[in-house]
Amino acid sequence: MPYDPSAFPPFAVTVDLVVLTVRRHALCALAVRRGEPPFQGRWALPGGFVRADEDLAQAAARELAEETGLHAHDPSVPAQDNGAHLEQLATYGDPKRDPRMRVVSVAHLALAPDLPAPRAGGDASNARWAPVEELLQQGGYGRDGEPMAPLAFDHHQILADGVERARSKIEYSSLATAFCPSEFTVGELRRVYEAVWGVALDPRNFHRKVTGTPGFLVPTGGTTTRQGGRPAQLFRAGGATLLNPPMLRPEV
Amino acid sequence: MPYDPSAFPPFAVTVDLVVLTVRRHALCALAVRRGEPPFQGRWALPGGFVRADEDLAQAAARELAEETGLHAHDPSVPAQDNGAHLEQLATYGDPKRDPRMRVVSVAHLALAPDLPAPRAGGDASNARWAPVEELLQQGGYGRDGEPMAPLAFDHHQILADGVERARSKIEYSSLATAFCPSEFTVGELRRVYEAVWGVALDPRNFHRKVTGTPGFLVPTGGTTTRQGGRPAQLFRAGGATLLNPPMLRPEV
DNA sequence: AGTGTTTATCGTCAGGCAGACGACTATGAT
DNA sequence: ATCATAGTCGTCTGCCTGACGATAAACACT
Numbered sequence: 001m002p003y004d005p006s007a008f009p010p011f012a013v014t015v016d017l018v019v020l021t022v023r024r025h026a027l028c029a030l031a032v033r034r035g036e037p038p039f040q041g042r043w044a045l046p047g048g049f050v051r052a053d054e055d056l057a058q059a060a061a062r063e064l065a066e067e068t069g070l071h072a073h074d075p076s077v078p079a080q081d082n083g084a085h086l087e088q089l090a091t092y093g094d095p096k097r098d099p100r101m102r103v104v105s106v107a108h109l110a111l112a113p114d115l116p117a118p119r120a121g122g123d124a125s126n127a128r129w130a131p132v133e134e135l136l137q138q139g140g141y142g143r144d145g146e147p148m149a150p151l152a153f154d155h156h157q158i159l160a161d162g163v164e165r166a167r168s169k170i171e172y173s174s175l176a177t178a179f180c181p182s183e184f185t186v187g188e189l190r191r192v193y194e195a196v197w198g199v200a201l202d203p204r205n206f207h208r209k210v211t212g213t214p215g216f217l218v219p220t221g222g223t224t225t226r227q228g229g230r231p232a233q234l235f236r237a238g239g240a241t242l243l244n245p246p247m248l249r250p251e252v
Numbered sequence: 253m254p255y256d257p258s259a260f261p262p263f264a265v266t267v268d269l270v271v272l273t274v275r276r277h278a279l280c281a282l283a284v285r286r287g288e289p290p291f292q293g294r295w296a297l298p299g300g301f302v303r304a305d306e307d308l309a310q311a312a313a314r315e316l317a318e319e320t321g322l323h324a325h326d327p328s329v330p331a332q333d334n335g336a337h338l339e340q341l342a343t344y345g346d347p348k349r350d351p352r353m354r355v356v357s358v359a360h361l362a363l364a365p366d367l368p369a370p371r372a373g374g375d376a377s378n379a380r381w382a383p384v385e386e387l388l389q390q391g392g393y394g395r396d397g398e399p400m401a402p403l404a405f406d407h408h409q410i411l412a413d414g415v416e417r418a419r420s421k422i423e424y425s426s427l428a429t430a431f432c433p434s435e436f437t438v439g440e441l442r443r444v445y446e447a448v449w450g451v452a453l454d455p456r457n458f459h460r461k462v463t464g465t466p467g468f469l470v471p472t473g474g475t476t477t478r479q480g481g482r483p484a485q486l487f488r489a490g491g492a493t494l495l496n497p498p499m500l501r502p503e504v
Numbered sequence: 505a506g507t508g509t510t511t512a513t514c515g516t517c518a519g520g521c522a523g524a525c526g527a528c529t530a531t532g533a534t
Numbered sequence: 535a536t537c538a539t540a541g542t543c544g545t546c547t548g549c550c551t552g553a554c555g556a557t558a559a560a561c562a563c564t
Contacts, residue, residue, distance in 0.1 A: 008264045008301040009301075009302075009303065009304035010264070011262065011263045011264070011302075011356075012260045013263045013265070013345070013356050049259070049261075050261075050263075050356075051261065052261035052347070052354065053347050054347065055345060055347060056344075056356070088342055091308060091343040091358045092308075093302070093307060093308040093358065094307050094308075095304075095306065095307060102304065104265050104308070104358070106343050106356070185512085186512080186513090187511065202552070203511080203512075204513075204553090204554080205551070205552065205553085205554095207512075207514090208513095208514090209550095211513095225559090225560060227510090227511065227512095228509090228510055228511065228560080228561070229509085229510040229512065229560060229561080230510080230511050230512045230513080230558060230560050231512080231559065232511070232513090233513095245549095245551095250552095437540095438541080438542090439540065439541070454523070454524075455540080455541075455542090456525080456526095456542075456543080457523065459541075459542065460522090460542095460543090463542095477530090477532080477540090479539090479541090480531080480532065480540065481530075481531060481532080481538085481539040482529060482540050482542080483530065483540090484540070484541055484542090485541085497520095497521075497522095500522070502523095
């Protein structure tokens with residue numbers, strides 16, 4: 001049977017991004033305001049069409065750079081500075097997810113250290129870091145008193161899936177370091193876990209766990225007092241990417 | 253800006269299936285022989301185009317039923333008989349992965365109990381269960397002495413990803429029961445773990461672990477001697493889907 | 505200078521769980 | 535009857551975690 005282009009329906013393929021960071025002890029996601037219908041004026045996850053000659057990961061990295069200026073980590077270069085972790089999350093293809101046409105969106109998850117203000121085409125009012133709790137809560141009011149409309153399209157689901165992925169993945173991997181600057185203290189790393197999980201962790205047990213896991217953290221020799229209190233050792237993420245045994249997330 | 257269909261390139265979207273089962277103490281995957289170019293005559297994963305009005309999960313369930321006769325579990329109906337577990341795996345979209353055109357494939361992972369012979373359009377010689385080791389080993393010889401060509405397209409990578417997902421997911425979930433018939437013994441479940449991980453497990457510690465985890469297994473009251481030896485209690489998968497603490501995969 | 509506050513870091517102790525492995529049981533095969 | 539095969543129950547030891555006391559080193563006050 002020869003190749004027949006009419007044998008399959010055409011789809012539009014996009015990438016959507018769940019970009020997470022930790023700001024002021026809260027897990028935050030990047031949201032952009034839609035400038036055009038459908039869902040005009042509503043908040044949505046950043047994203048865009050995959051180009052004709054582009055790989056999915058490339059498209060996600062391009063969108064990430066356009067929205068945040070961040071460069072994605074090349075996984076083959078482990079010790080890169082200030083780059084974001086980027087991985088594929090899941091693909092969403094409900095026939096009715098976009099009222100205009102048949103769109104399949106390959107969602108990606110990005111984890112970034114705390115950043116300066118976001119930029120979306122230079123217009124700051126159209127992009128912001130919002131606490132994920134705020135974005136995921138339906139029909140409430142934001143911190144500015146503005147009524148919260150749910151995210152556009154199926155982005156509520158995508159964001160929820162991305163947050164859940166991040167929450168579970170820091171259990172058994174060193175991924176939490178992606179939220180930290182290149183040098184960080186044990187306490188800063190602990191506050192990342194606390195923000196992502198929304199729980200309080202015992203500083204002494206946490207310290208024992210992370211410093212006792214070989215290859216997880218490597219001391220740089222320096223110290224800092226930027227968190228106040230007694231000076232803390234500075235560390236860099238070690239080569240180990242898997243945490244075995246995993247960090248245990250406390251029960252509710 | 254109005255909707256402009258020329259603003260995005262058209263893609264073909266397919267679903268590919270990694271269907272795993274355990275046969276004769278080996279983890280096996282379903283492979284079909286390609287009847288047409290490209291890669292004519294080579295083994296490949298089953299799959300097909302997503303239809304215009306179909307969700308991705310629906311398309312995967314339809315392909316699974318066409319290839320194996322299995323019906324996918326509806327996740328909302330936990331205690332279903334003889335259905336396969338089906339979940340989305342990952343999406344593959346390299347621009348050159350299909351030489352004919354731009355194809356994005358949403359791979360799915362299916363886990364099934366041991367089945368009778370596969371059927372692919374009624375022609376048995378064009379579908380088979382093959383040990384994943386055999387399918388993944390490049391350039392060797394199969395058990396029939398036939399030289400092994402690598403799988404078509406990027407299906408080697410997809411299969412490897414699916415196997416890795418299955419291996420890690422049975423650690424912390426009750427997913428291994430998806431490889432078992434509706435009633436099974438502790439020993440049969442243990443042999444599933446041994447086949448998937450390729451290791452030997454201590455029968456006594458395994459028994460203690462699975463029977464000691466509340467909600468994992470519920471006894472049916474019956475016993476069987478189908479494995480020989482002393483009669484063994486029959487169990488059914490319990491409601492618990494998460495295994496906490498997880499089953500530990502032995503070090504190499 | 506002294507006092508309080510904050511954060512970091514080290515230590516101790518008890519409980520839970522996993523790995524190693526001994527012992528016993530109940531079937532079918534020879 | 536004896537053996538081989540599988541299943542099931544226990545014991546012991548070592549590791550890891552959670553709870554928490556104690557000390558250390560900075561800064562901000564007074």
